[in-house]
Amino acid sequence: MKEQQLVEQLRRNGYKITPQRQEILKAFMESSSRLPQSAEDIHNRVVEKYPNVSLDTIYRNLNVLEGLEIISRLSLKDGKSRYELNPGGSHQHHLICLGCGAAEAIDYCPLKALHEIGIAEEKKFEIREHSFEIFGYCSLCRERSDEIGKLPGKCS
Numbered sequence: 799m800k801e802q803q804l805v806e807q808l809r810r811n812g813y814k815i816t817p818q819r820q821e822i823l824k825a826f827m828e829s830s831s832r833l834p835q836s837a838e839d840i841h842n843r844v845v846e847k848y849p850n851v852s853l854d855t856i857y858r859n860l861n862v863l864e865g866l867e868i869i870s871r872l873s874l875k876d877g878k879s880r881y882e883l884n885p886g887g888s889h890q891h892h893l894i895c896l897g898c899g900a901a902e903a904i905d906y907c908p909l910k911a912l913h914e915i916g917i918a919e920e921k922k923f924e925i926r927e928h929s930f931e932i933f934g935y936c937s938l939c940r941e942r943s944d945e946i947g948k949l950p951g952k953c954s
């Protein structure tokens with residue numbers, strides 16, 4: 799997605815386009831890494847241009863962008879959140895590699911299947927948000943390791 803489209807999406811939802819917000823979007827778009835970025839990564843990038851921006855401000859802005867489904871938040875095993883741009887303009891779920899930390903989006907929302915079988919109705923639970931990540935080893939790490947059977951991690 800282009801920066802202009804993202805800015806448009808913010809504007810449509812009544813958010814101001816602050817220079818800091820624009821810099822945060824840039825940090826996502828210009829990242830060459832396969833790895834999703836932490837709030838600290840984004841902060842490091844933004845303070846190069848705006849030295850007074852606090853990490854707190856970065857978190858607040860990431861929450862706004864997540865709420866608008868411009869970015870997805872990934873909950874990793876280390877307990878830290880990482881963020882990634884949503885290429886299709888809606889939220890995504892990821893396959894996360896336990897070896898190198900790479901995240902690959904899947905075009906499927908498991909919550910849709912839950913709705914189909916009526917969990918929300920059955921449990922009388924109003925779902926407001928959800929997170930769903932699949933952990934494993936990516937093809938590159940699997941090629942690198944001939945000891946796959948000994949790599950840690952199983953379904954719990």
Ligand SMILES: [Zn+2]
Nearest residue numbers: 895898936939
């Ligand atoms: Zn990997």
Ligand SMILES: [Zn+2]
Nearest residue numbers: 889907908909
């Ligand atoms: Zn979903």
